[in-house]
Amino acid sequence: MLIMKKMLLMGNEAIAWGLVEGGVQVAAAYPGTPSSEVFGTLAELAAAKGFYAEWSVNEKVALEVAAGAAYAGLRAAVSMKQVGLNVAADPLMALAYIGVKGGLVLVVADDPGPHSSQTEQDTRLFARFAKLPVLDPATPQEAKEMAKAAFSLSEALGLPVILRPTTRVAHVCQDVEVDEAALPPPLTGRFAKGSQWVIFPGLAAKRHRWLNDQQDQAQKLFSATPFNSCREADSPLGVVACGVSSTYVEEALADLGLAVNLLKIGTPYPLPAEPVVNLLRRTRRLLIIEELEPVVEEQVIRLAWQHQLPVQIAGKYNQAVPRAGEFNVDRVRDILARFAAGKEEAPLEKAAVQAADLPPLPVRPPVLCAGCPHRASFYAFKKAAAGMDVVFTGDIGCYTLGNAPPLNTVDTCLCMGASITIAAGLHRAEPDRRHVAFLGDSTFFHAGIPGLINAVYNQAPITVVVLDNRTTAMTGYQPHPGTGKNAAGKPAPALDIARLAEACGVDFVRVADPYQHEEAVRVAKAALAHPGPAVVVMRRECVTLSQSKTAYRIDQEKCLGCGVCLEELGCPAIFPGPRITPACVGCGLCAAVCPAQAIAGEVASR
Amino acid sequence: MSLDLIITGVGGQGNVLASRVLAKAAMEAGLPVRTSEIIGMAQREGVVMSQVRIGPPLWGALIPDEKADVLLGFEPAEAVRGLPKLKANGVAVVNTAPVLPVTVALGLSPYDAAVYLHYLEKNIARLYLVDAHGLALQAGNPRTLNAVLLGALAALDVLPFAAGHLLYFLLEAIPEHYREVNRLAFELGRESVKE
Numbered sequence: 042m043l044i045m046k047k048m049l050l051m052g053n054e055a056i057a058w059g060l061v062e063g064g065v066q067v068a069a070a071y072p073g074t075p076s077s078e079v080f081g082t083l084a085e086l087a088a089a090k091g092f093y094a095e096w097s098v099n100e101k102v103a104l105e106v107a108a109g110a111a112y113a114g115l116r117a118a119v120s121m122k123q124v125g126l127n128v129a130a131d132p133l134m135a136l137a138y139i140g141v142k143g144g145l146v147l148v149v150a151d152d153p154g155p156h157s158s159q160t161e162q163d164t165r166l167f168a169r170f171a172k173l174p175v176l177d178p179a180t181p182q183e184a185k186e187m188a189k190a191a192f193s194l195s196e197a198l199g200l201p202v203i204l205r206p207t208t209r210v211a212h213v214c215q216d217v218e219v220d221e222a223a224l225p226p227p228l229t230g231r232f233a234k235g236s237q238w239v240i241f242p243g244l245a246a247k248r249h250r251w252l253n254d255q256q257d258q259a260q261k262l263f264s265a266t267p268f269n270s271c272r273e274a275d276s277p278l279g280v281v282a283c284g285v286s287s288t289y290v291e292e293a294l295a296d297l298g299l300a301v302n303l304l305k306i307g308t309p310y311p312l313p314a315e316p317v318v319n320l321l322r323r324t325r326r327l328l329i330i331e332e333l334e335p336v337v338e339e340q341v342i343r344l345a346w347q348h349q350l351p352v353q354i355a356g357k358y359n360q361a362v363p364r365a366g367e368f369n370v371d372r373v374r375d376i377l378a379r380f381a382a383g384k385e386e387a388p389l390e391k392a393a394v395q396a397a398d399l400p401p402l403p404v405r406p407p408v409l410c411a412g413c414p415h416r417a418s419f420y421a422f423k424k425a426a427a428g429m430d431v432v433f434t435g436d437i438g439c440y441t442l443g444n445a446p447p448l449n450t451v452d453t454c455l456c457m458g459a460s461i462t463i464a465a466g467l468h469r470a471e472p473d474r475r476h477v478a479f480l481g482d483s484t485f486f487h488a489g490i491p492g493l494i495n496a497v498y499n500q501a502p503i504t505v506v507v508l509d510n511r512t513t514a515m516t517g518y519q520p521h522p523g524t525g526k527n528a529a530g531k532p533a534p535a536l537d538i539a540r541l542a543e544a545c546g547v548d549f550v551r552v553a554d555p556y557q558h559e560e561a562v563r564v565a566k567a568a569l570a571h572p573g574p575a576v577v578v579m580r581r582e583c584v585t586l587s588q589s590k591t592a593y594r595i596d597q598e599k600c601l602g603c604g605v606c607l608e609e610l611g612c613p614a615i616f617p618g619p620r621i622t623p624a625c626v627g628c629g630l631c632a633a634v635c636p637a638q639a640i641a642g643e644v645a646s647r
Numbered sequence: 648m649s650l651d652l653i654i655t656g657v658g659g660q661g662n663v664l665a666s667r668v669l670a671k672a673a674m675e676a677g678l679p680v681r682t683s684e685i686i687g688m689a690q691r692e693g694v695v696m697s698q699v700r701i702g703p704p705l706w707g708a709l710i711p712d713e714k715a716d717v718l719l720g721f722e723p724a725e726a727v728r729g730l731p732k733l734k735a736n737g738v739a740v741v742n743t744a745p746v747l748p749v750t751v752a753l754g755l756s757p758y759d760a761a762v763y764l765h766y767l768e769k770n771i772a773r774l775y776l777v778d779a780h781g782l783a784l785q786a787g788n789p790r791t792l793n794a795v796l797l798g799a800l801a802a803l804d805v806l807p808f809a810a811g812h813l814l815y816f817l818l819e820a821i822p823e824h825y826r827e828v829n830r831l832a833f834e835l836g837r838e839s840v841k842e
Binding site: 616 | 671679683727747753757
């Protein structure tokens with residue numbers, strides 16, 4: 042019996058529940074904001090609901106694991122952030138040709154803004170490139186319904202289906218109806234051997250034609266889903282709104298008191314022809330509102346031309362709608378008001394009300410935590426490299442924050458694993474300089490190893506520093522292959538990064554504790570002096586996971602007021618005076634760098 | 648009758664929990680609700696702005712400028728930063744205790760709490776200043792700052808549910824051994840704004 046319960050769920054949690062209601066049997070993921078809670082929730086539910094869930098090493102691996110399960114007829118799901126799909130692009134493109142037997146759903150979270158990403162890429166465009174259907178939810182509730190429906194859609198088409206929430210769905214909480222008792226079918230699948238699973242060029246040529254035919258099938262299926270809906274009005278004006286933008290459009294229309302024909306789209310690719318053509322026939326002027334790329338707009342323009350419907354179409358191509366950044370009600374209301382008034386010019390970038398009158402406010406960037414071992418590692422290498430001409434290449438993780446003053450130890454950041462390879466490339470251009478690559482433990486497993494092997498093979502004399510804090514901290518402390526725990530929290534083999542580096546052929550590998558400042562500097566100096574590729578594993582657990590009992594104090598009698606602790610470390614627990622606030626967790630770095638030995642730890646009662 | 652609340656503060660102050668508790672209380676009162684905030688890079692001493700929208704009617708999760716009915720400020724400078732969201736006759740409850748960012752310690756940023764508080768007084772018709780940090784310490788734990796502020800808000804007769812209803816869902820969201828100190832903090836907050 043179906044018993045629906047109302048729960049306050051974040052969009053990502055709602056998606057996880059939708060996948061469970063849809064019968065997920067195998068789930069795999071690599072974390073990345075704003076997608077991480079999808080799998081986090083699945084991992085929590087897996088044991089009770091009897092399905093398999095794993096944190097994979099990277100997104101390519103996750104997708105291939107899920108594809109294998111779907112080959113055997115199981116319902117499988119993967120989740121990742123939008124740039125993770127770049128890593129998984131190789132299997133994705135070929136999987137569209139091969140197809141799946143069991144339903145396969147990719148949850149790919151986009152980040153218009155961007156708030157926590159290196160690009161604003163639009164996964165709907167990626168879906169069109171891969172020729173795969175994509176669902177674009179407006180709310181957490183709809184995201185849940187889409188996640189559930191995506192499995193049967195995937196099986197009906199024999200294709201993977203992409204569900205693409207944006208940050209304002211993924212991280213929005215809503216009262217969501219959930220079938221708490223939903224139970225996926227047992228984990229029994231069987232792979233049936235056959236030539237259709239081996240992608241030789243001959244098969245690819247055949248399947249490409251099949252894949253093209255499936256575009257039309259998907260388009261027809263989408264004409265009948267509840268995820269697209271039209272509200273007609275007695276007006277020559279029409280608006281098409283996609284995904285979360287439709288909520289802003291509805292609120293802005295209510296605010297403006299405007300009645301227009303409104304088509305809400307939840308299936309942007311392939312865009313269903315029927316509701317769009319119906320709308321085109323009803324209207325003289327049409328506005329298309331979607332964040333980022335003109336995915337819906339281009340298809341509407343094509344349909345208008347194909348059906349010879351003389352409708353003026355406003356959107357990205359006449360600069361009526363911005364092609365970058367996140368939308369909100371204010372931006373959309375401005376666009377709608379101009380459209381209704383027949384104004385063609387670009388909307389003004391509206392400054393926040395009163396913002397110009399506000400008194401000067403402090404800049405408040407996210408910072409490395411008090412006691413963060415990365416700060417100690419960065420500082421040790423800065424000390425060791427004093428007087429040398431060094432470039433510090435960085436990577437994706439909390440430690441990208443080492444870029445900020447006063448550390449200034451991240452000179453480049455591109456994508457997962459690129460610290461090592463960019464350093465190797467820089468070395469070819471400027472062999473007289475030293476190049477030091479910093480990357481985290483999870484990032485090392487994700488994409489660092491091929492670059493390290495490449496540096497050994499091609500003899501790039503770079504220094505690679507693995508900031509091993511025993512977790513994937515920035516995305517919410519997920520386990521990884523070095524932690525000795527799996528997604529279920531159960532014991533798993535713990536891979537040793539130092540031994541892996543040795544196996545990659547690195548002949549200088551050292552492990553140091555960044556909290557032991559002098560020793561860390563000594564190891565860093567030795568690594569910098571080494572003529573070939575060198576690896577230093579800076580091993581110390583993430584400070585938010587460790588329970589320190591020591592607090593440090595500054596003896597004002599001994600303090601010289603030199604400012605080293607305050608000005609060189611950028612620790613959020615040290616303030617002018619200098620004084621140490623209760624935020625101190627006792628890493629001891631300030632005590633190690635104090636030239637007057639004025640800082641000492643004491644066992645605190647807290 | 649809808650109610651839009653903006654909660655501004657600094658990562659680690661417990662403002663996300665406050666937004667969840669308000670949303671849960673609204674949901675359990677039978678009202679549709681949305682919350683939104685940016686989490687991820689913005690955590691850890693960064694600016695965190697939570698938006699809570701209680702309907703009906705209700706569309707998206709983002710509150711338009713000058714439309715918030717209530718501003719719950721966890722920190723003076725962040726309350727000022729969030730002010731463009733508050734409507735002309737809106738209500739604000741603001742903690743007077745500053746949280747200084749590292750940029751201030753390094754001399755890279757200004758910070759003048761007196762200027763911020765004065766600005767708030769000048770621009771908000773119904774402003775309630777609360778020494779939430781002091782009251783949290785008085786309750787017995789500085790981390791109960793969010794309970795103090797929720798208590799103060801609940802005393803103002805702006806929420807579509809009773810103070811006890813909010814307190815119930817606050818305590819439900821907190822581990823058992825911290826409930827008593829949070830109950831006390833909530834009460835101290837409530838008393839601090841009694842009109």
